[in-house]
Amino acid sequence: MNILFAAAEAHPFIKTGGLADVIGALPKALRQAGCDVRIILPKYAGIPDTYKSSLRPVTIKHVPVGWREQYCGVEELTLDGIKVYFIDNEYYFGREGVYGYMDDGERFSFFNRAVLEILPDLDFRPDILHCHDWHTAMVPLLLHADYRHLPFYSEIRTVFTIHNLLYQGEFPYEVLTELLNLDGSYFTPEGVEYYGRLNFMKGGLTYSDHVTTVSPTYAEEIQTEFYGYGLEGLLHKLGEQGRLSGIVNGIDTTSYNPATDNRIYTKYRTSLAKKKENKIGLQKELGLPIRSDVPLMAMVTRLVDMKGLDLVTRVLDEILYYDDIQFVVLGTGDPAFEHWFREAAGRHPAKMSAQLTFSEPLSRKVYAASDMFLMPSRFEPCGISQLLALRYGSIPIVRETGGLNDTVQAYNESTGEGNGFSFTNYNAHDMLHTIRRAVDLYRQPEHWSKLTQTAFAGEYSWDVSAEAYMDIYRSLTKSD
Numbered sequence: 001m002n003i004l005f006a007a008a009e010a011h012p013f014i015k016t017g018g019l020a021d022v023i024g025a026l027p028k029a030l031r032q033a034g035c036d037v038r039i040i041l042p043k044y045a046g047i048p049d050t051y052k053s054s055l056r057p058v059t060i061k062h063v064p065v066g067w068r069e070q071y072c073g074v075e076e077l078t079l080d081g082i083k084v085y086f087i088d089n090e091y092y093f094g095r096e097g098v099y100g101y102m103d104d105g106e107r108f109s110f111f112n113r114a115v116l117e118i119l120p121d122l123d124f125r126p127d128i129l130h131c132h133d134w135h136t137a138m139v140p141l142l143l144h145a146d147y148r149h150l151p152f153y154s155e156i157r158t159v160f161t162i163h164n165l166l167y168q169g170e171f172p173y174e175v176l177t178e179l180l181n182l183d184g185s186y187f188t189p190e191g192v193e194y195y196g197r198l199n200f201m202k203g204g205l206t207y208s209d210h211v212t213t214v215s216p217t218y219a220e221e222i223q224t225e226f227y228g229y230g231l232e233g234l235l236h237k238l239g240e241q242g243r244l245s246g247i248v249n250g251i252d253t254t255s256y257n258p259a260t261d262n263r264i265y266t267k268y269r270t271s272l273a274k275k276k277e278n279k280i281g282l283q284k285e286l287g288l289p290i291r292s293d294v295p296l297m298a299m300v301t302r303l304v305d306m307k308g309l310d311l312v313t314r315v316l317d318e319i320l321y322y323d324d325i326q327f328v329v330l331g332t333g334d335p336a337f338e339h340w341f342r343e344a345a346g347r348h349p350a351k352m353s354a355q356l357t358f359s360e361p362l363s364r365k366v367y368a369a370s371d372m373f374l375m376p377s378r379f380e381p382c383g384i385s386q387l388l389a390l391r392y393g394s395i396p397i398v399r400e401t402g403g404l405n406d407t408v409q410a411y412n413e414s415t416g417e418g419n420g421f422s423f424t425n426y427n428a429h430d431m432l433h434t435i436r437r438a439v440d441l442y443r444q445p446e447h448w449s450k451l452t453q454t455a456f457a458g459e460y461s462w463d464v465s466a467e468a469y470m471d472i473y474r475s476l477t478k479s480d
Contacts, residue, residue, distance in 0.1 A: 001036070001127050001128070001470075001473060001474075002035070002036045002038075002124060002126045002127045002128070003030060003035050003037045003126060003127065003128045004037075004038050004040060004126035004128070004129050004130065005023055005026075005027055005038070005039045005130050005132065006139055007019065007023045007041060007131075007133070007135070008041070008042065008099070008108070008132075008133065008135035008136065009023065009041070010024050010039055010084070011024030012048075012051075012079075013041060014046055014047055014098060017302065018249070018384045019133060019163045019164075021249075021252075021384050022163065023132065025251065025252040026462055026465070027039060028081070028462070029250070029461070029466035030466050030469065030470070032463075032466070033466050033470055035470070035473075037082060038083045038124060039082060039083075040118075041085070041086055041087070042087050042092070042093040042107075042111055043075065043088040043093055044093050044094075044098060045094045045096060046097065047086075051079075055076065055077050055086060057073070057075055058074040058076050058118075058121065059074045060072070061074065061114070061117055061121065063110060063113050064181060065106065065179055066178045066181065070091075071088075072087060072088070072089060072110075072114045073088030073089070074118050074121065074122075083124075085118070085122070087111060087114045087115075087118075089114075092106070092111070093107070099135075104169075104171075105172070105175040105198075108135050108136075108200070109179040110179075111135070111136070112137075112138040112180070113142060115129075115136065115139050116139060116146075116147055119153070120152050125156075126156055127155070127156065127157065127473070127477050128157050128159055128476065131159070131208070132160075132161050132163060133161070133164065133167070133201075134167060134168050134200040134201045135200075136204070137169065137200040137201050137202075137203050137205075138200055138204070139158070139204075140158040140160060140203065140209075141186065141203040141204075141207040142180070143158060144207050145186070146181075155477075157209045157477060158208045158210075159211075159469075159473070159476070160204035160208035160210075160211050160212070161214070162201070162204075162211065162212070162222070162381070163213075164381050165213075165227070165228070166306065166379075167201075168199050168201035168202070168229065168231070169199065169200030169201055170197045170198065170199050170200075171197060171198045171200070172198065173187060173197065175198050176192065176198045191203075191206060192206065194231075201231070202231060202234065205238065206234065210244075210245070210472050210476060211235075211245070212244070212246070212247055212469070213245075213247075213381060214247065214248065214249050214381045214382035214403060215246050215247075215248045215249070215381060215382045215403030215405075215406045215407075216246035217402050217405045218246055218379075218381045218402040218403060219239070219246030221401070221402060223235045227379055245468070245472060247468045247469060248403055248406050248465060249382040249383075249387070249465065250387070250460055250463070250464070251384060251387045251391065251460050251461070251462075252462075253461045256364075256388055256391050256392075258275075258392050258393070261364055263361045263364045264278055264281075264364055264365055264368040264369075265278045265280075265281030265282070265365065266368075270393070270452075270453060272393070272449065272452060275393055275452075276292045278365065278368040279292060279296050280292055281369065282296070282328070282369035283296075283326075283369075285365070287353065288328075288350070288353055289350055291326075294325060294326050295324075295371045295438075295439050295443075296325075296327075296328065296369060296370045296372070297325060297328075297371065297372040297373070297374055297397075298327070298328045298329070298366045298367075298370035298372070298373055298374070298394065299312075299328075299329045299331070299373070299375070300330045300363045300367070300385055301329070301331045301333075301385065302331055302332070302333045303329075303331050303333030303341070303356075304333045304337070305334070306377060307376075307377050307378070308375070308378050308426070308431075309334075310428075311376045311431050312374070312376065313337075313340050315429065315431065316344060316352075317344065317348075320344075320347075320348040320351045321348075323436065323439060325351065325439060326351050326352070327348075327351060327352045328354075328355065328369075328370065329352075329354050329355065330357070330359065330362060330363055330366055331355075331356070331357075332356055332357060338356050341356065342354050342356060364392075367388050367391070367392040367394055370389070370394040371394060371395065371442060372438055372439075372442070373386065373395065373396045373397065374396075375396060375397070375398045376397070376398070376399045377398070377404060378426060379401050380399075380401055380402040380403055381402050382402060382407075383398075383403045383404050386398060386403075386404060386407055386408055386420070389455075390419060390420075390458050391458075391460050393456055394455075395419070395420050395421070395451050395452065395455060396408045396419075396420035396421070397420065397421045397422070397431075397435055398420060398421070399422065399426065400422045400423065400424050405422075408421075408422055409422075411441070411451055413441070413447060416447075418454070419451065419454045419458060420455075421437060422434065
């Protein structure tokens, strides 16, 4: 089976969040399952030169964007057995960053159209076009409107995955008609109209053959008003039709492996003694007091509201004043949160370090060094960080939402079952109580050893999830 992933980012080429991790890892698991899986991405200026220098030209096209024909270079490379195509247009993608430009509607209209335009020029005809998040959500609509009648495209099926429903790609009506070259008949409540604007995400939901999201709990949550962001009615309809599935993400367990990871201080498999060496190494690097006995709690996160940081800012001072604990935060985001954590680190220099940056090597050190990993998210479609933490034996403390609810089971002292700690209500003192329960159990070696060994023994790979995707692909192509 031939699968083409269309996405705006993929590790290791370009990354702003968990979407890149999925696009970097899931195709490898699908390849192991017997698929020919390929990826198509924009060629951003920020892609490292080590990859750019390996690119080979494939073809040059001119893609219609409104009344204009825009240059579209296609280049490719193969990494870890996966062929990756890059769409080259210096005007749209030869700039810093990935998103956040005033002309994002035009940039990604071009990319969506280019994905379909170049297919006949590749040595590859996909059975499934698997599109990810709003940046590629108009591909299914364009396929339906402009290409389905052509023999090459007639049997191609589409899957659309929601990674985060909060970001939907809303633009003026003119993007539909003047840039995507589609007529106004699609601009209806049953089509892509959303409160008088064009909604890319809605296009993916409406015109794809099947829709997935990144955890079973999130698939249920987004059918409700609180989590649905105005699309809950459409999502509920898809659920009733059997066209909506929740499949939890995995991680690349080969890359993220404490037994082989050269970027941590000391490699280990299940040894808590060697894990403590990593804690000492991080304490030295960050200038914290060197204490192997103190519980080290960490966050590696985007500093944005959805991550539950308002809960943290309400009670962190109380924790650091009264509890014998150290805290490390690594991430960037909202300047107000960055300022708050910087000030908090100044108030508690012997207990807290705020690393207000993005650093993949440092994040691995934090996973390996920390005893507890805090994720009190307001909502979390799946979450990758709690899986990485478990892989490195750092015990998650999470709110029961989305993929956190599906991957972290609260520890039961009586039975020894569970791999973390959780709380239900979005409440700072419920979180505080849960943290203090975790700290108390940390000081009981029989319980903490059980928790960490359960974490080390967990299955976090993509294998099971890849098979669930394969079932969807097969269901869409079984009549071919």
